[in-house]
Amino acid sequence: MDIVFIVNPTAGNGAALRKWHKFSEAADFPYEYFLTHSAGHAFRLVGKLAERRRKTLVIGFGGDGTMREIAAAAAGAELxxxxxxxxxxxxxxxRSFSCFSGAQQISRLLACPAGVLTDIGQVGVRPEQLFASSSGLGFDAAVAHAVNHSRMKPWLNKLGLGNLAYLIFVVTTLFAFKKFNLTVESDGALYHYEDVWLATVSNQPYFGGGMKISPRSSAHDGQLELTVVHRLPRLKLLAVFGTVFSGSHTKFPEVKQFRGRHFTLAVDRPVPRHLDGDGAGMADSQGKLEFRVSAKQWQQAKL
Ligand SMILES: Nc1ncnc2c1ncn2[C@@H]1O[C@H](COP(=O)(O)OP(=O)(O)OP(=O)(O)O)[C@@H](O)[C@H]1O
Structure with a gap:
């Protein structure tokens, strides 16, 4: 089996590159590695690896954006x-998919390679956008946008306080965010919600750096879960956020959850969107967004 590392040198504000240097010193097997140059590069690299038609273990050094690109390009590539x-x-x-903590684990996998087919979520049809963990619109996307463009994030990351950056922007965005109206189509039925904070479609339980937004989600059940948070006063939203880490926010009546293979969402005004925590432009009142489980699966290395 070939081994290829894909390293995003900017992930974790440079932490990925430092981790890679340390990790590669301990690697006592042959491998190739690539450093990504820009957004979209990991996707293109993995697309080229798929064309080689050789059994390959692809290991991404990065965060959710890098791994989304890698999983998306690996969807349907059985080798x-x-x-x-x-x-x-x-x-x-x-938090949900296979990860290595050291090079020795890779040596063990090479002795007995195996994979697990894993779902990936899809937004839109042609061109579709794929997401490994979650994609949504509203408050969470506005927070992700604010965090990713903040000058404070690199400093907090350096101090190991990346989650604090997220919490700071949760609070500041709380006062600036304009709620919206949402129509959900699920299983042929329509549901209307007013004063919506967010609607997130999940393929696995976590988003936002460890928040268990969708506790019942699994990337192995052919289903997605939609979480809608609406009609919450600002300060109560903060209280609900406090419970998301344990997953107990679902007991609040203002939190609705749906499960299905397919959802359509429509909004009444421009609302920011995200794909696995990276900004994905705006949803607007002109078009509907279709979320579904992709017909293609990607293969996790089985550790
Ligand atoms: N050389 C590069 N320069 C700038 N951006 C890059 C480069 N290589 C990859 N990227 C982009 O950087 C984005 C952010 O990376 P990633 O999500 O892996 O790290 P992060 O934001 O630190 O972590 P997380 O998403 O887990 O919070 C990815 O979406 C990827 O497309």
């Missing part, structure tokens, strides 16, 4: 086995 070394800020991918 690629994917794992990560978590090296981003949030690392929700590594």
């Amino acid at each position: 690629l086995y994917i794992a990560s070394v978590p090296a981003g800020s949030g690392n929700d991918f590594a």
Whole structure:
């Protein structure tokens, strides 16, 4: 089996590159590695690896954005086995999917390679956007946008306080965010919600750096879960956020959850969107967003 490392040198504000240097010193097997140059590069690299038609273990050094690109490009490529070394800020991918903590683990996998087919979520149809963990719109996307563009984030990451950056922007965005109206189509029925904070579609339980937004989600059940948070006064939203880490926010009546293979969401005004925590532009009142489980699966390396 070939081994290829894909390292995003900017992930975790440089932590990925430092981790890679340390990790590679301990690697006593042959491998190739690539440093990504820009957004989209990991996707293109993995696409090229798929064309080689050789059994390959692809290990991403980065966070959720890097791993989304890798998993998306590996969807449908049956000879690629994917794992990560978590090296981003949030690392929700590594909370649910295979990750290595050291080079010795890789040697053990090589002795007996195996994979697990894993679902990936899809937004839109042509061109579709794929997400490994979650994609949504509203408050969470506005927070992700604010965190990713903040000058404070690199400093807090350096101090190992990346989650604090997220919490700071939860509070500041709380006062600036304009709620919206949402129509959900699920299983042929329509549901209307007013004063919506967020609607997030999940393929695995975690988002936002360890928040268990969708406790029942599994990337092995052919289903997605939609979480809608609406009609919550600002300060109560903070209280609900406090319970998301344990997953107990679902007991609040203002938190609705749906399960299905397919959801359509429509909003009444421009609302920011995210794909695995990276900004994905705006949803607007002109078009509907379709979320579904992709027909293609990607293969996690089985540790
Ligand atoms: N050389 C590069 N320069 C700038 N951006 C890059 C480069 N290589 C990859 N990227 C982009 O950086 C984005 C952010 O990376 P990633 O999500 O892995 O790290 P993070 O934001 O630190 O972690 P997390 O998403 O877990 O919080 C990815 O979406 C990827 O497309």
